[in-house]
Amino acid sequence: MRRSIYGAALAGAMAMLAAASAAGQTKTLTVAAYGGSWEQQLRKSVIPEFEKKHNVKVEYVAGNSTDTLAKLQAQKANQVIDVAIVDDGPMYQAIQLGFCARIPNLDKGELYPSALFKDDKAVAIGQTGTGFMIDTKTFKEKGWATPTSWNDLKDPKFKKLLVIPPINNTYGLYTLLMYARLNGGGENNIEPGFKAMKEQVNPNVLVYEPSPGKMTELFQSNQAQIAVWGTGRVQAFANTGFPVDFIYPKEGAPILLASACPVAKATIDPLAYEFIKLLISAPVQTVLAKEMGNGPVNTKVDVNMPELAMAPVGERAKKVIAFDWDVINAHRQEWTKRWNREVER
Known part of the structure; x- marks a missing residue:
């Protein structure tokens, strides 16, 4: 009898210890987002405070937007990602494919209308204009005029000095659309x-x-002198002291919205909502603007x-243009195959 009582007490104590251990375990929140300056800044200014406040470990999965969308598609039977941060085009696709859940109690009072998505299934966390990054030191030394038009990228003096992201990156896609x-042409006539x-x-x-890392390396090694890129990326690079500037082409700078959504799954971690709400809060938005x-x-x-000297705000906001993502996404896979076959060979 004594052994029986002792055994039961021991089992009970072990169960209590296991429960306490489980309760004290740090949860994990998986965030799939951009690499480069985005990853550096979120790891520095956002994630540590969030982890401490919520006793959670943020697992950061870096990749471009189409990579993250591909992961969501591959994991649709058992989603690992909790928060997806991608460009607005892929975000529309993610929502259409059912990968995004509604953000409850989203406070829209502080947000610009352009940041909102239908049914609150995503929200923009940053705005970027698409145009040119130039090495100002080289341009000055060579006496080159500052480019003002998308057509300037055709100038023979830039032979093998121009860098453009591929079509699976929104900047590359926007380049193709601007030339159409x-x-x-345009979205409905890409030829x-x-x-x-x-x-x-x-x-x-x-x-x-x-x-993004290799893009900056190409400029630092003096291999590239001009590129198609976004205002935020160029500003972050300029903040390091490297002599680059952003140019808004006269025909317009396509707008890109970095956007976040809580990934739809059987059980959504409430911290996914909290992480997104932190990203759009005034303090974090101020940090992302400054840094x-x-x-x-x-x-x-x-x-x-x-x-924000380069950002699409104030008067510069008038220089941005928007494309029809419903039309683009209907053709994007076809265009990507063609680009890989005919352009990037």
Whole structure:
């Protein structure tokens, strides 16, 4: 009898210890988002405070938007990602495919209308204009005029000095669309874009580079002098002291919205919602603006700060243009195959 009582007591104590251990275990929240300056800044200014406050470990999975969308598709039977941060185009696809859940109690009072998605299934966390990054030191030394038009990328003096992200990156896709638009086409007629890219732009391209880190390396090693990139990326690079500037082309700078959504799954961790709400809060939006030149989505952020000198805010907001993502996404897979076959060979 004594052994029986002792055994029961021991079992009970072990169960209590196991429960206490489980309760004290740190949970994991998986966030799939951009690499480069985005990853560096979120790891520095956002994630540590969030982990401490919520006793959670944030697992950061870096990749471009189409990589993250591919992961969501591959894991749809058992989603690992809790929060997905991608460009607005892939975000529309993610929502359409049912990968995003509604963000409950989203406070829209502080947000610009352009930051909102239908049914609150995503929200923008930053605004970026697409245009040119130039090495100002080289341009000055060579006496080159500052480019003002998308057509300037065809100039023979830029042969093998131009870098453009590939079509699976929104900046590359926007380049194709701009050349279609400039030559009588657009989302509904992409043929002029492919013709211009193949015949007039491609000879100048050093490499179609998707990695933010490698993009900056190409400039630092003096291999590249001009690129198609976004305001936030260029501002973050300029903040390191490297002599680069951002140019808004006269025909327009396509707008890109970095966007976040809680991934739909059987059991959604409430911390996924909290992480997104933290990203769009005025304090974090201010940090992203100051450190990365990210155009804020929160109306309480001062858009006149010098760190937003390149961002699409104020008068510069008039220079941005938007494309129809419903049309683009219907053709994007087909365009990607064609690009890989005909342009980036």
